Amino acid sequence: MIYLAIVTLIIWAGILIDTLVGFRKFPKLEEYRNARSFDEDEPLVSVIIAARDEGSGVLDSIASQLKQSYRNIEWILVNDRSSDDTGSCFDQLAEQDPRVRAVHLTDLPAGWLGKNHALHRGVQKASGDYLVFADADVYFKPHTVSGAMAYMADTDAAHVTMTPEMTVKTFWTQAFVHFFLFGFSYYKRPWKANDDNSKHALGIGAFNLIRRDAYDTIGTHEAIRMRPDDDLMLGLKVKEAGLRQRVIEGTGGLAVEWYPSLKEAVKGLEKNTFAGLHYSWFMVLFALAGVFISQVFPFIALFITTGVTQGLYSAVIVILLVIYVRTAFHPWPKVLKTFLVFPFSAVLFMFTILRSVLLTVIRGGIVWRGTFYPLKELKKQQKE
Template identity: 30%
Template sequence: MDVYIMLLLLFVLSTGINLLFLPKLLQTLKSSDRVSVLVPLRNEERNVPGLMESLKRITHSPVEFILLDDGSTDGTKELLLQYSKGDTRFNIIDGKPLPEGWVGKVHACSQLSQHSSGDYLFFLDADVRVSPDIIEKVLFQINKYDAGLITGFPRFPVPNVLSKMLVPFQHFLVYFHLPLPVSNHTTRKAFTAAHGAFMFFTRDAYEGCGGHAAVKSSLLEDVHLAREVKESGRTAILVNNTADVTCHMYDSNAEVWEGFLKNVYVGLGRNPISVLMLSLFYFSFYFLPLPLFLYGLLWADWVYCVPIMLIWLQTLIIDWASQQDRWHFLLMPLASITFIIIMWASMLKSVKKQGYSWKGRTYS
């Protein structure tokens, strides 16, 4: 038990230290450089009003907003035209049919880049809301580090049970497992994280790495594109953007399940050994403390309560940094089991060659 507790304490300390190397968006830079804000949309009717109001409040100038309707069957296009009427900064375009070998979002983003004229390309998802001075803040960071890409994991509202379990787990996985000093200050591809809802490129870095065309068949295009940036010799900086960026990723439990199902096994390199090792790790260190805690309460043996206190503390540190709900950390043991289940489900779907479904399209 002593070794077990010491390892958990080490996890807490390493996480706290790692987060010291995560830059925050605090300072701004006024610039005359043109920024292209690029948003792909497919059946995003519910998100259009909030998205457009958020974009209209952006203070940087010069800026252009290019929004691509990717074959929506709801009222997305009509709402885009309605909310952009009279604002010359906006350009609403129709996406072309999806070619063989491309993933839908990747193809949409590639088309957006071709229509852009900015010195910087700022890719956002339709479910993202940003602070008015977000561009000035990112410009400061990208110039400070002479980076090719600035990316970050937004704050995630979690409206349903499955989103509470899985969506904030993104922050935990990155801030615990990714050595941020190496990730942010070297071009080593193995140490790379990115979030596709928030990708800010210099044009030369984007074009120099081949852009979205270089990752046209990827279901994890954000990470793979960030790796391409590093491969071309530029750095990709992960920042803490949670004070300025909110992402309403999923509205239902079904959407959470489908979204993670298509990404988790791909994110692990389709490696079954990784699934097995991570399952053992998270069961042993992040679920097991719960039955130990219950045993300690039952028999008044308080040493068995220490492990869950440590994993709660580690999760609380990450939740505080990512502005997650105040009591979310209490769910960590259950979130770990949920993560294990989704890993195995994602792997089995791949092994059975059933394909992953998203927004009416199926990918292998």
């Protein structure tokens, strides 16, 4: 067991160094709060949002977005076959602000996921040379778009995505969010997306800014029409096309309530977990085993080992804590509280993976935004 402890410690020590060095170079939106992206006329930016059965909650979210300091901007709000008052809310916003246009969809063509199709249709109605794909529950600060555009101009990027501040209401949901961010950081290594020589790529649904010509180059949403992880795939397509991609930390400028409860968070990950593991049973088993051995067992080992082995696993837990605090994007006293239940969060995450995969296989597909999509069709584009 001592050899397993040594290997685990070496791996996490390497991840710790990579994380600390990576985040030290990670740019922040706040650094571009007062920056101007263009000396002369600002190019038109089209913010495209697709929503289905979001209800009146979209009003507050879009209201925050409409307060942008960036002047030349429009909103294309796509109502994707909603059965509630989402469409009337979009119409209300369009009546109140001339920069807003509401688009209503009543059907979904075969071979498309609803959100991807809605965003694709939104682009067809947009006039901007720059496109922002965002969600209907995301809150902007006045400098969000101007800061992102300034960062894009500063780095000559074709695509800029932004990490949002995740707001949660309950302790266990917060613990799950912190653990998710922890895992996402070491798995995706978001800072590597800023390395033009790296294959690491990223796209975040809360905010994807892309030049229209780059969007056309990657094949538009047509190229990812059956991907439930559309935001990540958008970023991957950018990197695969050899275009420059940049990621920026949006704390203080971009916020989203990830899920209102722990139950909703577990349920919400149903749609894209298997896709994120490439629909591979090997990857599923590898992920489950990896999380248990590296993130659950060290805590168990404290009680079943002694001497040097126990000391090594203690060092592993300290490293886990440092990485956890660094990746949470929240004040450290709050993060320390959720770290106390770290192993339970890890077990819950394992359950979420297994639940998502089994439900997808048993159902023969996923249910997303009220529509069923066959697994066979989802896997088909995976191979394209």
